[in-house]
Amino acid sequence: MLCGQVALIILSAVMMISSLELSHNPLTEAGIGETATLTCNVTGHESGLFYWYKMSCGYMIQTVALGYFDSVNLEAQFKILRFEVKKVGNVYSLIIRNIQKEDEATYFCQAGAAYRMVFVNGTNLAVNQYDVETSRKTLFGNTTTVETNWGPTVIGLGVLCVLCVIVIAILVFFRD
Numbered sequence: 335m336l337c338g339q340v341a342l343i344i345l346s347a348v349m350m351i352s353s354l355e356l357s358h359n360p361l362t363e364a365g366i367g368e369t370a371t372l373t374c375n376v377t378g379h380e381s382g383l384f385y386w387y388k389m390s391c392g393y394m395i396q397t398v399a400l401g402y403f404d405s406v407n408l409e410a411q412f413k414i415l416r417f418e419v420k421k422v423g424n425v426y427s428l429i430i431r432n433i434q435k436e437d438e439a440t441y442f443c444q445a446g447a448a449y450r451m452v453f454v455n456g457t458n459l460a461v462n463q464y465d466v467e468t469s470r471k472t473l474f475g476n477t478t479t480v481e482t483n484w485g486p487t488v489i490g491l492g493v494l495c496v497l498c499v500i501v502i503a504i505l506v507f508f509r510d
């Protein structure tokens with residue numbers, strides 16, 4: 335939450351500096367294992383340079399990819415099969431496949447010329463862990479089945495217990 339506020343403040347400051355009319359960061363939601371495509375339309379800022387940044391709560395901003403005209407490349411630590419960058423016309427895309435919890439962050443793009451870079455777009459990527467919830471439900475959700483399965487054991491133990499008490503009572507009664 336605090337990170338969201340900080341991100342908002344930073345982006346508000348960025349908005350004022352670059353006098354861009356950003357409303358607020360769009361939210362993209364994805365589940366673990368899914369694919370998200372973040373886009374950045376640089377029309378009006380197409381002066382050659384381009385950057386994708388990742389900002390996650392409590393961490394230093396990371397450069398995900400950088401480009402020079404039509405050539406855009408991932409930085410070393412993002413050169414893993416899950417990440418891909420594309421440029422079609424004036425629109426850059428950052429594709430994240432098989433999403434993991436650590437991908438949850440604010441991603442923003444910057445474009446322009448060496449001495450005049452502007453932040454064009456920012457996206458908050460939220461990663462839902464509903465697959466964990468689903469597996470929990472599968473394991474513990476159907477309580478009736480669990481009770482039915484345990485029924486005979488409980489009855490068996492109960493009968494055994496009653497027999498034990500009877501045997502003890504008989505032994506005590508016929509002790510002498």
Ligand SMILES: *[C@@H]1O[C@H](CO)[C@@H](O)[C@H](O)[C@H]1NC(C)=O
Pocket residue numbers: 360362371372373374375376454455456457
């Ligand atoms: C900003 O990013 C969002 C999410 O990726 C996308 O829907 C929107 O079109 C983008 N806007 C621009 C100006 O690139």
Ligand SMILES: *[C@@H]1O[C@H](CO)[C@@H](O)[C@H](O)[C@H]1NC(C)=O
Pocket residue numbers: 375376377424425
């Ligand atoms: C990119 O933005 C420009 C100007 O706002 C718009 O005319 C164009 O259709 C946009 N391109 C895409 C692919 O959305």
